[in-house]
Every structure is written in structure tokens, then in C-alpha cells.
Amino acid sequence: MTEGTRPARPRRPALRHSRIWRGEEVTETVSMVDSLRHTPYRNARVRQAVAEEREARASLDLALRVGELMLRCGAGAPQVEASVVAVAAAAGLDNLEVDITLQSLLVQCTSPSGVPLTMLRVVRSSTRDFARLAAVHEFVENLVAGSYDREAAAARLREIRRAPRFWPRWAVRGALGVLAAAIAVMLGAGPTAAVVAGGAGLLVGYAARSLGRAGLPDFYQCAVGGFLATAVAWAAFSLGAVGWVPVSSTEFAYVVAGGITVLLPGRTVASAFEDAISGYSVTGAGRMFGVFLTTAGIILGVATGLAVTLAITHALDLRLVNPSIVSTRQYSAPVVTAVAGAFVVGLAGALSLRSRRGLVVWAGLLCAVAAILSLLVSKVDGLGPLAAAGAAATVLGALGRVLGQWLRAPAMVLVVPASYGLLPGLAIFRGLYEMVNGSKVDSGTLSLQGGLTTLLGAMAVLLAIAAGTVLGDYLGAPFDRRIVQKRRVRSR
Template sequence: MSDPRTRRARILRGDLPTEPMPMADLLRRTPYRHARIPHQAAGDPTIERGLDLTVRVGELMLRCGAGAPQVEGAMAATAAAAGVDKVDLDITLQSILLQARSSEGHRHTVVRVVRHTRYDYARIVAVHRLVQSLVAGEVTTEEVASRLREVERHPRNFPRWAVSAANAVLASAVAVVIGASPLAAVLTIGVVLVVAGIARLHARVELPEFYGNAINAYAATLLAGGLYAMGAADWISFGESDFAYVVAGGIVAMLPGRTMASAIEDVIFGYPLTGAGRLLAVFLSLTGLIIGIASGLGTMLTITEHSGADFVSPDVLDLRVTSAPIVPAILAALVVGLAAGVTVQSRRRLVVPMGVLTVVGVGVSALLTRVLDIGVVTGTGLAAVSIGVLGRLVAQRLDAPSMVLVVPASFGLLPGLTIFRGLYELVAEGSDSGLLTFQSGLSTLLSAGGVLLAIATGTVLGEFLAAPWDRHMRGSKRPRTDQVPL
């Protein structure tokens, strides 16, 4: 029988002392969670080489648009494979801090700053495969370091003009998803290309993104308004609903959907500082768009008021995504996914799976909202969950991180039309056209914000649910890194 004093001491004993987070915790629910972790600290040379390689992997992924959880998992796996047993890792929006102790008792610290982010999902895939091969023992740390230099120097998969064209096609396809006519879809391409030219002009003076977004949105709204004026004069077949669809498509093309998804994921998985920074960036970017669109609508309302012409029929405010024909919407969703893959500089062989996932997301959303009469926010969230689950499973099969498929595939769910309706209600408040009130406009914008949040949280939840099946979905034989082009 045990001594009562011993039992009392066990009950009153304090918790374990604070220590660096174990590698197993850093690798949990990542594609690298089966990496072998050293059982003891290595010497100074091994720790130095391991930390240098690890921080290079993290810097490249962060610079190419990866979220903090993906960067953390890849860095922890690299450090473990390079011989580091325990590591202190801190990732913020623009910096990486890495620290480990050697067997001699010396503490080694590496800091790397990432000033600019430029989305390049092909490089993220390349780094992901390098880390997988390193963890599997197929390559050495020296080979990974050499291959990283090749990945950094490799040209981007698509030239700038192709990205601009894909962005225009993306906006056009989104307009079709919500009900635009073929002519409106073609004119949307022209509007977005003109706005891209304007963006290149103010990019020469390195205008901050907030002001650039406002200028781009203002120009897009006025261009769409000019097309509507031509339609009102019977020069072209372009009605008030087409005007709404063109603006809505342009909104989706300019929305910071990638950053929004990364921000929510960072917050959910324990990176509140990084997530808060990304959310602030999303808020400023979205605010710039809202100011630009609202200013453009206000300018057009002022012009039409003085000219005595009718602007947009109140019926525009009754437009809903659920009113679009289902077959053209599904086909356009495929185009949205294909174009989104080009805009994020993805690998070419991953573009088609992105299109298929986009069709799945839009199809599930249409089924829930049209057939089952589920609310837009709930339906969009459940569609995002389906994208997250399938995206993670397909990504593992294709030896790619799930985010490179999930984020572009969610573009077809972005609420461009809802944002436009909310802004129009705000700007038109007080006019004599019988439109809804200012409070209704705020409510509509809040609904759009709810949809954005549902997309981000839904995709993250889907990836989380599918994580246990990573090993079962992974291909039986991965191609060697020296045989895989960027």
C-alpha cells in the first residue's frame, strides 16, 4: 500500500517546466508527421547546417505565399531530417526565427526577414516534394540545398501577360457563374484587361496596394458604367443586370481571397499575430476596393442625376447567384478554376484538378442553396468543406500541399455580386429611385463578409478532417526531385 504522503505529493506537484515544443507536436497533422526525429542533440556543425537549410526552406515558402502552418510543418520536418532534435520556431508575417541547442550546450539562432510576397504555388510544390524526399531519405541535405538554389533561380511558369489574361478570363467566368450573358462575359475580359493596364501604370511609382486597389476598382466601375450607357443608347445589348455582373466579376478578380484563407488558417492553428497581420492586410485591401467601387457608383449616379437619365433599375438589387442557369454556371466554374491556377503560378499538371475542384464547390453550393433551400452562408461553408476534404486527398495523391489546390478552387464561391449589391445600396441611399436603405446596404456587406469567413473556415475544416487519410492517398512511388520540373 502506497504512502499517503507520496500520493499527496503527487497530487500537489506542479506541471512540467516549459520547454521547446517537441518535434512531434510541430509535425502533427502535416504531410511529414512520420519523419524520424533524432533522440539527442547533434554537434555544432550539424546544428548550423540544419538550421541554415531549414530557414531557407521556410523563407522560400513564405515568400511564395504559403501560410504559417505549412511553413512550420515543412521547417520542422527539414530540421528533423537534418539532425536537429528540438527547435524553437517562430513565424510572423515577415520574419522567421529559428533556434536550437547543440550537444556542446551552445545555442544557435537564425533570423530571416521576408519583405515581399509574390504568389508562386509551383515553387511551393517543389519545396514540398524536396522536403518529402529528404524525410524519406531519398536525398541528402547537400542535394536539397543545391536543388533549392535551382528552384529559386527557375523562371516562373507563366509570363506576366498570361497571368493578366487569366485574371481577365477568371473575372469573365465568375460573371457567367452568377448569370452574365455571353456578350457581358466578353466585355468583362476587356474591362479587366484595361484595368490591368492602369495597374501597371501606377505600379511604376510603387503606389501602396490600398490606393492601387481603389484606383483599379474606380476604373472598373466607370468602364462598366460606360458600357451600360452604350446599352441604354441601344448601341449594344447591355442591360442593367449585365452592368452588375461585370462589376461583380471584377470584384472577385481583385478580392484578396488567397490572403483571407491564409489569415484564417493562421489564427485557427495558433498563429494569432501572423493571422492578425494578414487579416489587417485583407481589411485594407478590401476597403480600397469598396472605396473605389463606391466612388465609381457615386460618380455615375451624380452624372445620371444631372443628365436626367435612369441609372440602374432597382431589379438589380433582386439579383441572386441562384438565378443563374445551372449548366453555364458549372461550365464557367471549370474555367474559374483553370484561370485561378494560372494566376497563382501553379504547376501546369495541377491546373486541371483545380478546375474540377472548383466545379465540385460550385455544384455543392448550388445543390444546397437551390434544391435544399439552405442559406447562402451555410451552403457556401459546406461547399468549402467539400473543397477542403477533396483538395487535401487529391493533393496527397499528386504529392502537393493541399493549399495549392484548395485556395484557387474556392474562387468560384467568392461573393462578388453580394458586395456590389451592398455597395449600391449604400451609395444610392437617399435617392428617389426607391432603393433600399443605408442599413440594408451594411447588412448586405456583412452577409458578404460572412460568406468570406465561411469559405476560409470551411476549407480549413475540410483539410483538417481529411488529414488522417494522408498516408493512404499518397502515391506508392514518388518521382525523384531531380526528375520533376518546376
């Protein structure tokens, strides 16, 4: 310090309350690795950036084909985006942008030279192939956990795309009949009514496939299916009324409920809800509109079938007693029978969705657990079917996420068939019957307002199932890392 200069004043420490008044941080783009933190691929090993534009284009094409195959097999938008981002991160691609709609997948990134690379895939047809979906999930897990070899990964993906299906066609189609029969048993139907419900399910499935091959949209397929299910149930009920077959008036509703269960858009509702709360508003709105059209088709078909069969009954003066729809409730069967029926529902549902053989039994067990929980919650005073369905679906979603990670499969391949045992097919039919059949409670007919209320309650149960499964999936996410570590230790 020279003469005549003043010593510098020591800098005061910042006041503690200045942090309170400090402005917000600037919002930055979320990195790819951070976007995977709630997914099964949260521990992706990010490779160094690719050095050549040709390699970047080939890796981007690989990630896009993974997403396209998942969309084709029935995966939701969050699962597709997570898989695409995980594959791109493993390949060393950065600045990735992913845009997903119901039928298209758009991916863009920047090459090492700064040139934007954009690729688009359009999925014009889709099917439920859960075995292939599980194979893609395992493929992505192996890719992000180990070293990245694009040529080997592309070859493995081609094997997955071209691999034959696990189940023969007759088994998948027959599973729809078993599913309808098991639903009817859960509701309290006898052996004969269960067989009739299985036949109705097979007929509905055959009609839907035939109309689909003819190019008829899904709305009309659901309408025709609902009509056929109602007509078959009314024919069995008419034969039972004259003493030819042992089918009671109450079992009439069970047969229709089992028949239309194969048409109910349970997974689509869950996908729409999941897409909407995950930030995919356009995709969620599109899926929900599709759910509305599908449900409207079922309602139109069942209502038309009821109107036609009632008119034929009155025209022929058959003197049949109206079915006692008022007394019907879900899970009217004994507890043991209902749980056993739920187990069969899960098995048949997984088989109809072409799941892996090793996952079919687990889907049946999860469906039985969901049925037990629904029964227990419904016994609590003040809690109705809405709370029972929501609570059971939440536990189902959490268990499906944890069990799926342990079995190296996405949660949806277990949760979707297991949730079939919670679908409100009986409530939908009951509301329609109330709307079509009249307005007087004591004589066996109900009001139009009561039918609309019952229908709204059935839709609320559908939404409760969707919301519960999505919430359960989020609750089960924190256990992913621990399960993966234990699985790696077990495999050594």
C-alpha cells in the same frame, strides 16, 4: 528472518479511486516530431544529432531558406513552420524554436557544444508562385522520407529557387481577364457582358501592376481597381441603355462583380483564419487587418465609382433606368452554364497563381464540384448563401487535402483557385449600390441600413469560406498516411 523481527507487512495495492484524485502531469515541451502529426510530414525520419557546430549551422540555414521561400511564394504560417521543423528534424537538429510573423522568420537551436544558434530572414516582397510552392513541398517530402544529404539538398533548393516559371507573363495576365469573364458568366451575364467583364479584369490588373511599380500601397491599388471596374461597367450599361451594345441593367452588376473578383482577398482571409486558430494570433491579426484595408479599398473605389457615374448620369440627363440590383443573386445562370463557368474559373485562377500545368485541370474540377455543392445546399429550405458557402468550402478543403497528397502538392495550390468560384463579389457590389443609391425600395433604391446589412453578409460569406476550407483541411488530414503508402506502392 532473524529471531525477534516482525515480518514486513505486504504493501496494499493502490486504491482504484486514487487515480481520480491524482494531480495533472507536468506540462512538457512538445517534441518536433509530435508537432508534425497533423501535417503531411508526420512520418519524418529523425536523424541522429549532428556532431559538429558547423554542420548544425549549415542545416539550420537550409531549413530557414526553405521557410523563406515558402513565405515568398504565399504560404501560411502553419505550412511554413511544418516545413522548417521537418527539414530540421531530418537534419538531426533538436531543441528548435521557430517564430514566424508576416514578413520575418526567426529560427533558433542549440549546437552540440551548447552554443545557441540564431538565424533570421526577412521577406520584403512576395508573389503567388504556386508551382514553386509545390516544388518545395515535394522537396521536403523527399527529404524527410529518405536519407539526408545536406549538400545535395542545398543544391536542389537552389535549383527550385532559380527555376524559370511555368507560364509566360502574357498568359498569367490574360488569365485575370478570363477569370473575371467566367465569374460574370456564372452569375448570369451574356456573351457581350462577359467580354466587358474580362476587359474590366484586364484593366484592373494592369492598373494594379502599374501602381505597384510606382510604389503605391495595396489600399490605393484596390481603390483604383474598384473605381475602374465600376466605370467600365457603367459605360457598357449606358451604351446598352441607348441600344448600342446588348448589355442589360442586371448585367451591370455582373460586370462589376467579375471585375472586382480579381481584387478580393479570399486567400488572405483563409490564411488569417488558419493562423489564428493554429496559435499564430499575431500573424493572424496582422493578416486580418490587411484584409480589412484591402476590402476597404475596394469599397471606397466602387462607392466612388458609383457616386461619380450616377452624378454624370444626372448631370447629362441621360434618362437611364437604374440597374435592377434587387433581383440579382449568385448563380443566376442555368446550372450547366454555372458549372462550366466554375470550371473555367478554377482553370484561370490556377493559371493566374502560376500553378503547375498538371494541377490546373484539377483546380478547375474542384471549383466545379464546389459550385455544384453550393447550388445544391442553397436549394434546401432554410439554408441561405452563408450555409451554402460554408458547406461547399468544407468539402473543398477536404478534397483539396486528399487530392494534394495524391498529386504530391500542398492543398492550398488546389483549394485557393478552386475557391474563387465561391467569392461574394456580387454581394459586396450590391451592398455598396444600396448604400450609395438611396433609400426607397419600390422605386429601385434601397436604404443605407440595408446596404450595410448586405455588406456584412458578404463579409460573413468570406469568413464562412475561410473557416470551411480550414475545417476541411483538418478533416482530410487522417487520410495522409494511407495515401502516401499507396503512392509509394504505386511508384515501385
